[in-house]
Amino acid sequence: MTKPTLRRLMAALSLGLAAVAVTTVAHATHSWGGYHWARTTPQFTLKLGNNMTTADWRAHLAQTSSDWNSGNSAVLTAIVAGTSNKRCSMVAGTTQVCNGTYGNNGWLGLASINITGGTHITQGSAKMNDTYFNTSTYNNPNERKHVVCQEVAHTFGLDHQSTDGSSQNSCMDYFSNTGANATSTLSTKPNQHDFDELNLIYAHLDSTTTVAMIAAQVAAFSQGPAAAVRDISDDPQSWGQLVRQSPNGRSSHYERENGDGSRNVTHVYWTLEVAERCVSCDHRFQR
Ligand SMILES: [Zn+2]
């Protein structure tokens, strides 16, 4: 190889490396506020409490758990018996997953986490609203898979890859598997960028853990008046302040400071109808 050829090759190679670096930075933006579970090992297993009441939701939860595990990323999931209720009260050290007819409140899916020390997730909940999933617009397996995959993964600390409605073929986008796309399986599973992002979020180790607490710690954390303070209620006011909303109005992020120094952050996935009616409104107050 002549010297100029070698130089050209090196230049091309460094350009390639620069492109890789830029890409990695871009993907690093879909962490949800840097929130993550504290853990002392590079890979950990998050318990998903199965409170699903129907066979199809149970099957979709099983599928999404195995899909998230398929990347062999820092975050693995295991489905355990649900210990929550229809309201989907949080249980320390776990994400409780629920479906229910939560009413005509405008939201299809809701993911909420409790944070201590600014960034550490202590507990989470993911809810799917059958009031809408039982209607013809949303009542199809692909839309259900998309939403459960996304809401569960918000509780890992993962944000959306895109909110403009285009498909990145990741469940962390806002493609709508409805209408002409009801039979499309696009965006019903995580993609490689999601796994890469999880590995970035969880690249460091913590000296403590907020997962795999022993039973006595879970019981202590999950009982008493303090536990209620660290959870949201059925009242959308309990989500706190609207912090940001996607330009098309389908995705909102709320935060609430709790009296005990912890914080609740909630992701809301609104229906097409409520978003279209007024894209920039706080949809809680729009009936
Ligand atoms: Zn940490």
Ligand SMILES: [Zn+2]
């Ligand atoms: Zn979301």
